[in-house]
Amino acid sequence: MLHAATSATLIEPTAPTVLVIEDDPANRALLSALLERAGYRATTAADGPSGLEAALESAPDVVLLDVGLPGMDGLEICRRLRADPRTVTMPVVLLTGRTSVDDVVAGLDAGADDFLAKPFHEAELLARLRSARRLALVMAEMESAQGVVAALANAVEAKDTMTEHHCQRLAGLAHLLATAAELDPVSIKGVVYGALLHDIGKIGVSDGILKKTGALTDDEWIEMRRHPIIGEQICRPLASSREFAPIVRHHHERWDGGGYPDRLKGDEIPIGARIVGLVDAFDAIVHDRPYREAGSTENAIGEIVAQSGHHFDPELVERFAAMVEGNDLDETDDRLRIGSLAALRASSRR
Numbered sequence: 001m002l003h004a005a006t007s008a009t010l011i012e013p014t015a016p017t018v019l020v021i022e023d024d025p026a027n028r029a030l031l032s033a034l035l036e037r038a039g040y041r042a043t044t045a046a047d048g049p050s051g052l053e054a055a056l057e058s059a060p061d062v063v064l065l066d067v068g069l070p071g072m073d074g075l076e077i078c079r080r081l082r083a084d085p086r087t088v089t090m091p092v093v094l095l096t097g098r099t100s101v102d103d104v105v106a107g108l109d110a111g112a113d114d115f116l117a118k119p120f121h122e123a124e125l126l127a128r129l130r131s132a133r134r135l136a137l138v139m140a141e142m143e144s145a146q147g148v149v150a151a152l153a154n155a156v157e158a159k160d161t162m163t164e165h166h167c168q169r170l171a172g173l174a175h176l177l178a179t180a181a182e183l184d185p186v187s188i189k190g191v192v193y194g195a196l197l198h199d200i201g202k203i204g205v206s207d208g209i210l211k212k213t214g215a216l217t218d219d220e221w222i223e224m225r226r227h228p229i230i231g232e233q234i235c236r237p238l239a240s241s242r243e244f245a246p247i248v249r250h251h252h253e254r255w256d257g258g259g260y261p262d263r264l265k266g267d268e269i270p271i272g273a274r275i276v277g278l279v280d281a282f283d284a285i286v287h288d289r290p291y292r293e294a295g296s297t298e299n300a301i302g303e304i305v306a307q308s309g310h311h312f313d314p315e316l317v318e319r320f321a322a323m324v325e326g327n328d329l330d331e332t333d334d335r336l337r338i339g340s341l342a343a344l345r346a347s348s349r350r
């Protein structure tokens, strides 16, 4: 059963909509009244199947979802919303009486964005709704930047054909590592964009330097090392660049402070930049360059582990080595390349 909540409160036509899926009539009425008082438009459903249908059909701004429901439980509804492209980024807050670690893990695995323990406090409910809405708005902003990011990524590869598909592969690897490092969905999307655009500043470096096969002179190095700053300036006009411009600027910093352009050290380096810097080094070792042959995955991991705590963040090195051991990345190379496009979409979730 699907109901539009009724109330004497005047609701703005543009008010955000919250779908409450809750089988307990008293709770349902309480939530509706409370939401409408706070300026939301509330709709309700009393069981799993009608709740799922309402979420798919009416595209609410947020879903408040009870876990124990007749017909289909809240976790299953959540999984189905995440599997449907129309609702993959829809904010879902789980209402639960149980908040054990296992329940939270099950909820997160099902794709919930947040939890609210029953009995809930009004102020906490409204704060969680605001937070879910904020996340959804940032995600929408990043979704709208996706076409521009893809066009800019093509521009990098057109300029530097020696690294063809390098940025695409990197986006796939960076997505895997950011997920393993348990970053939030917005940050993961930022990492994917940062990986695609990390070398965009090479557009401003002369071809003679970019394509030189011999050693660079000191002056040439100075010009080459300007590319992270040029890249940050290119990205800046995009509103969502706050999520990835720092990655572009800092992808050549080192954990020990010996990198460039700002000689940041340790945790001062944004985690997205640490991730992209690490997978950039890995990808460079396992693929051919004009000046040397490709190394094996084992060699690459060996070199990266040797630089743990020097060039790279030790915790990320550990996660990355475990990740590579768990996947045969040589064989999945094509999948990573193609997968990086999927990563743009998948990172909407994790």
Ligand SMILES: [Fe+2]
Pocket: 198, 199, 227, 251, 252
């Ligand atoms: Fe670079």
